[in-house]
Amino acid sequence: MTPLPSPQQLRYLLALADHGHFGRAAVACAVTQSTLSAGIIALERQLDAGLLERGAAKRPVFTPLGLEVVARAREALAALGAVAETAAAARDPLAGPLRLGVIPTIGPFLLPRLMPALRDGFPRLRLWLREDHTERLVAQLEAGRLDLLLLALPCACGEAETLALTDDPFLAALPAGHRLAARDRVPAGALAAERLLLLEDGHCLREHALEACGLPHGALPPEEGFAATSLHTLVQMVASGLGVTLVPRLAVEGGVLAGTRVEVRPLENADGVEAAPGRSLALAWRPRSPRAAEFRGLAPAIAAAVRGG
The missing domain is CATH 3.40.190.290 (D-Maltodextrin-Binding Protein; domain 2)
Structure with a gap:
């Protein structure tokens, strides 16, 4: 069975996409920059795919596959959030x-x-x-x-x-x-x-x-x-x-x-x-x-x- 990305890995990826900067993304996730970077590298290894271009650019540049994964990650986290919202709404509307x-x-x-x-x-x-x-x-x-x-x-x-x-x-x-x-x-x-x-x-x-x-x-x-x-x-x-x-x-x-x-x-x-x-x-x-x-x-x-x- 293919190992699935963790919600935390997807949050790191979305934060980087939204903020366009490793430092600001780390602050948004309340982690250190090294923790966020390590989480994204682990995600790439897990998927066996390059999500970011590695080069001299100061801002993170997503590969075409990386952009598609970002979109999928957004959908996945929204779906996970909906699971919790459904239970909460039924329990106490x-x-x-x-x-x-x-x-x-x-x-x-x-x-x-x-x-x-x-x-x-x-x-x-x-x-x-x-x-x-x-x-x-x-x-x-x-x-x-x-x-x-x-x-x-x-x-x-x-x-x-x-x-x-x-x-x-x-x-x-x-x-x-x-x-x-x-x-x-x-x-x-x-x-x-x-x-x-x-x-x-x-x-x-x-x-x-x-x-x-x-x-x-x-x-x-x-x-x-x-x-x-x-x-x-x-x-x-x-x-x-x-x-x-x-x-x-x-x-x-x-x-x-x-x-x-x-x-x-x-x-x-x-x-x-x-x-x-x-x-x-x-x-x-x-x-x-x-x-x-x-x-x-x-x-x-x-x-x-x-x-x-």
């Missing part, structure tokens, strides 16, 4: 650690009311939070470093399973005294003719806002140099009269306009009927996750927190 990733245009506005609700509803749940852009969160989910994501659709979620929670309509955010503020509702297309302020590349809200205004994905606003890094910065730019933008209702209800003179108006379509362009808040998890039933059980509590209930 919605308890223990849960690593939740959340995007920056949701976290600051929802978490202050979501966290108390989760503590009350699921007192044995230990929530660990990671805030980042959608692309990086999805990568961490696929790598097994996160269990669940709270993000906005549509997005490039890879193979993750998603569950829509509730809609989050956009509102037009205008400087005090702006001509469009004289209207009860603002035509979505009218914002395209204004100096449209957007978040910087990497925020999914940027593409959502362009779509709501009828602009193609990747379109550049008239003043591209005015991209903001956060919704709070974006609102301050609007307050200073630099332009207009779209803000999610969740952020408005979460206090993003506090202390400003920015005015918000609902949007309407070309027929003068109130429209609801926006985004859909959703959960995402790895396909066939053994904790999928748990995540679905959390959905009503999260949706209620979004609604403020």
